[in-house]
Amino acid sequence: MAARKALADRLVEIRKDAGLSGHELSVRCGWHAAKTSRIQSGKAAPTDADIRAWCAACGAEDQVADLIATVRATDSMYVEWRRRHRTGLRRAQERLISGYEETSLFRIYVSNVVPGFFQTPEYATALMGAVIDFHETPDDVAEAVSARTARSRLIHERGHRFAVLIEEWVLRSQIGDVATMTGQLRHLLSLMPLASVSLGIIPFTGRRKVWPLEAFYLFDDRRVAVENLTAKINVVQPREIVEYAKAFNELSGMAVYGSRARALITEAIEALR
Incomplete structure (x- = not known):
């Protein structure tokens, strides 16, 4: 859970660096605001597709590879x-x-x-x-x-x-x-x-x-x-x-x-x- 929370915090930072609210990011990603909330709180693990959509919405495509690697290893990090x-x-x-x-x-x-x-x-x-x-x-x-x-x-x-x-x-x-x-x-x-x-x-x-x-x-x-x-x-x-x-x-x-x-x-x- 600690690793998942650290990933969630990093996604929040990416969103904030892009100057987006949670609602704005949800709209750009094409999903419900509740999903953004669950990912940001660490209650839900994002999929590879979620990571790509999140980074694209924030103009942070250069961070996709690192984040996906983190997601895949969260439980054993x-x-x-x-x-x-x-x-x-x-x-x-x-x-x-x-x-x-x-x-x-x-x-x-x-x-x-x-x-x-x-x-x-x-x-x-x-x-x-x-x-x-x-x-x-x-x-x-x-x-x-x-x-x-x-x-x-x-x-x-x-x-x-x-x-x-x-x-x-x-x-x-x-x-x-x-x-x-x-x-x-x-x-x-x-x-x-x-x-x-x-x-x-x-x-x-x-x-x-x-x-x-x-x-x-x-x-x-x-x-x-x-x-x-x-x-x-x-x-x-x-x-x-x-x-x-x-x-x-x-x-x-x-x-x-x-x-x-x-x-x-x-x-x-x-x-x-």
Whole structure:
């Protein structure tokens, strides 16, 4: 409902920017004023045709694509972790795989943990255990870890590329015990030679052009999944996807790769000792 109300508010702004009253817009669109009222209050979701008519009436045809994308994703734009995980983590992990299989290029920026595709089972177990404790959701860690690590097979399958950026902080933030973290860092080193993987690390000391952001995952140019403490936000509006792609490109320019990235990982392993 929050996403639908945000869409409704945006449509109201478009109408007001055009200098139209609700009645005038209804006349131009050729429908009853009650329909305009329901859309503006968020009680009714507009169809694609409604969006096109609304924007045409307001001279805002350039906003049609973004608005239609928003309408189609309204019910899944903002998903609270507590609601998504109310029966445990396994189902949530399994639901992700179909969308991942359809993606050719993953652009992933994570500022807080090693991204799921690159996690070892031990690291994933420690991390998911902490998530379950914090959100007080049913404990199905073993099944959830199995589902998460199973999708790592995509790294080795043709047709998928992974451009991944992590902050150096991630290498130094200990998840699980020393053996778990050491194993995870060594796993990162083992993935770096793969042709499907580009791993960049943004150093502590680098001059920042883009401030540290929440974790986000770009699925080709179709969708962005943004993860924060309480929810996942699915971004589908083309103009917002362009913004995230721009941020990823800027962050990429701040990262180090190859031998310099390996050196940072090796230093983090040594620090654990």
